[in-house]
Amino acid sequence: NYVERIETYCGNLGLASERGQARDDIRPGLRVVGFERRVTVAFVVEANRVVILRLHYGGQNWDQ
Numbered sequence: 001n002y003v004e005r006i007e008t009y010c011g012n013l014g015l016a017s018e019r020g021q022a023r024d025d026i027r028p029g030l031r032v033v034g035f036e037r038r039v040t041v042a043f044v045v046e047a048n049r050v051v052i053l054r055l056h057y058g059g060q061n062w063d064q
Contacts, residue, residue, distance in 0.1 A: 006055065009035050013043060013050045 013019070013033075020033030020041070029044045030053070040056040 006035060006039060010041060010043075010052050010055075013041070013052070018045070 018031075020031040020043075023030040023032055023042075027044070030042060031045065032040055032042050034040055038058055041052060042054045042056070043050055043052045045051075
């Protein structure tokens with residue numbers, strides 16, 4: 001059930017792709033957004049799609 005909620009959340013990023021925090025300091029176009037306080041979703045918005053780059057769980061150091 002938890003994985004399904006993450007998949008649904010990520011699938012809906014295209015509906016409001018400018019959400020989250022821009023992190024151009026790490027990679028041009030990179031955005032990060034939290035999911036249920038435990039998962040950080042790193043993604044980029046391309047012309048016709050949103051690309052999920054990584055999912056980081058818990059206290060992982062995602063900005064390196």
